[in-house]
Amino acid sequence: MSLPTSVDVAIVGAGTSGAAAARYFAEQGARVVCVDRRPLAEAGARWVNGITRTAMAEAGIELPASAGFGEPHPFHLVSDAGRVVVRDHDVIDVDMRALVALLQRQAQEAGAVMQGETSVLGRDRDVLITDQGRVRARWIIDASGLAGARLLDQSAVGTAHLCAAAQAVFEVKDNEAARAWFAAADIPPGEVYARLGVAGGFSVLNVRLHDGGHTVGVLTGSIPSLGFPSGKAILDRFVREHAWVGARVFGGQGAIPLRRPYDRLARDNVALLGDAACQVFPAHGSGIGAGIVAARMLASTLGAGGTLRDYEVAWHRRWGGLFAAYDAFRRWNQTMDPVQLGELMAGGVLDPSFARAGMDQTMPRLSLGALPPKARALSKQPGLVPGLARVMAQVGAAHLLSAVYPRSENRRFSAWQLGMARVLAV
Numbered sequence: 001m002s003l004p005t006s007v008d009v010a011i012v013g014a015g016t017s018g019a020a021a022a023r024y025f026a027e028q029g030a031r032v033v034c035v036d037r038r039p040l041a042e043a044g045a046r047w048v049n050g051i052t053r054t055a056m057a058e059a060g061i062e063l064p065a066s067a068g069f070g071e072p073h074p075f076h077l078v079s080d081a082g083r084v085v086v087r088d089h090d091v092i093d094v095d096m097r098a099l100v101a102l103l104q105r106q107a108q109e110a111g112a113v114m115q116g117e118t119s120v121l122g123r124d125r126d127v128l129i130t131d132q133g134r135v136r137a138r139w140i141i142d143a144s145g146l147a148g149a150r151l152l153d154q155s156a157v158g159t160a161h162l163c164a165a166a167q168a169v170f171e172v173k174d175n176e177a178a179r180a181w182f183a184a185a186d187i188p189p190g191e192v193y194a195r196l197g198v199a200g201g202f203s204v205l206n207v208r209l210h211d212g213g214h215t216v217g218v219l220t221g222s223i224p225s226l227g228f229p230s231g232k233a234i235l236d237r238f239v240r241e242h243a244w245v246g247a248r249v250f251g252g253q254g255a256i257p258l259r260r261p262y263d264r265l266a267r268d269n270v271a272l273l274g275d276a277a278c279q280v281f282p283a284h285g286s287g288i289g290a291g292i293v294a295a296r297m298l299a300s301t302l303g304a305g306g307t308l309r310d311y312e313v314a315w316h317r318r319w320g321g322l323f324a325a326y327d328a329f330r331r332w333n334q335t336m337d338p339v340q341l342g343e344l345m346a347g348g349v350l351d352p353s354f355a356r357a358g359m360d361q362t363m364p365r366l367s368l369g370a371l372p373p374k375a376r377a378l379s380k381q382p383g384l385v386p387g388l389a390r391v392m393a394q395v396g397a398a399h400l401l402s403a404v405y406p407r408s409e410n411r412r413f414s415a416w417q418l419g420m421a422r423v424l425a426v
């Protein structure tokens with residue numbers, strides 16, 4: 001199929017962010033082309049991801065039952081010294097193959113041209129250059145992920161801010177042994193075992209039985225540049241050591257940017273979206289909800305007659321503080337050893353309401369009544385105080401700065417960038 005030569009919106013990447021943007025723009029009547037270097041059926045995430053229902057609702061996406069794995073299930077955050085159980089959270093497991101296919105189909109039905117096996121090589125002003133031809137576009141959206149087209153010459157993400165993650169679903173070949181393993185960890189069937197600190201402060205091994213115990217999902221992540229095994233190595237080891245885990249059904253692995261989103265989300269006629277913009281919730285490397293919500297914000301801003309600058313201002317003012325705040329927490333968290341992680345949980349500093357806020361991608365609310373127990377917990381673990389104090393100062397400063405993200409690109413913007421870099425260097 002040949003590409004249209006001229007469109008309103010040209011989108012690079014047909015993963016969740018790009019396909020969602022294609023859908024929203026096409027629904028507004030724009031002429032849209034969305035290309036991906038992979039075949040469309042292989043674009044984007046190909047494993048099971050946790051997404052908040054709030055993000056799905058905010059993005060206006062209704063998931064068919066076949067794409068999900070039921071309602072949110074209790075999460076057991078386990079460390080050497082204790083555990084925190086989060087029962088009422090908002091995160092559902094989603095088969096990303098189904099979500100990406102749904103968004104691509106909805107985009108096509110709304111009139112977008114979706115084309116796989118088409119690599120973007122660069123841009124010449126308002127012309128997108130691909131290996132299948134050139135497309136002139138009023139707006140170009142780079143939703144091509146972390147290792148994508150880099151149409152705004154985004155700076156590379158430092159290795160200390162890169163999580164190497166893996167997720168796969170396996171058959172369970174010995175159901176009794178699987179249930180015994182969860183029982184030994186004191187996890188009821190279907191609930192989530194999330195072992196923190198398996199390979200450094202920022203790392204997780206997350207295991208859950210699906211389909212009444214016929215399959216098991218294993219999710220892992222770590223920061224290898226800090227000297228730890230990758231998520232893939234952690235996952236492979238878990239499978240090797242547990243004979244009840246059977247054949248792999250589907251899954252994948254990749255790198256996730258954890259740094260706060262780029263200061264600039266747009267320039268000239270190009271906007272960044274999703275992982276390409278580092279719009280990833282840093283506490284656990286979750287980019288699906290952030291990407292689809294940003295896609296909707298971008299389409300509705302331009303659809304209402306706004307500019308790309310309006311999009312980046314609106315995004316930073318609405319979300320920048322939250323993402324930077326959790327980036328501050330993540331940077332502290334990744335310096336911890338298993339003992340400190342355990343202290344954080346066992347002493348009550350990280351309690352179910354804090355953990356839930358992190359899972360739900362919201363700021364924790366600290367009631368007055370919660371202050372005395374937190375103060376008591378900290379008095380028993382004075383080693384945590386300097387780190388926590390630094391994070392709280394960064395959280396406050398990041399929120400203040402994001403709320404006043406400048407509208408114009410003058411000296412005030414340079415000062416803003418310097419200020420933010422002082423709070424959280426990248």
Ligand SMILES: Cc1cc2nc3c(=O)[nH]c(=O)nc-3n(C[C@H](O)[C@H](O)[C@H](O)COP(=O)(O)OP(=O)(O)OC[C@H]3O[C@@H](n4cnc5c(N)ncnc54)[C@H](O)[C@@H]3O)c2cc1C
Nearest residue numbers: 013015017037044050120144145148254274275286287288
């Ligand atoms: C193992 C793992 C587990 C994860 N778990 C979660 C989770 O539980 N919850 C969550 O929210 N997030 C999770 N994430 C992160 C999430 O998958 C990403 O944030 C999300 O996929 C980003 O979506 P995106 O559309 O921005 O980019 P991508 O999904 O990376 O899609 C980008 C697309 O652009 C295409 N592309 C790249 N370069 C070009 C080019 N030059 N020309 C044309 N096309 C190009 C690619 O082929 C790709 O299809 C996980 C990530 C991994 C690796």
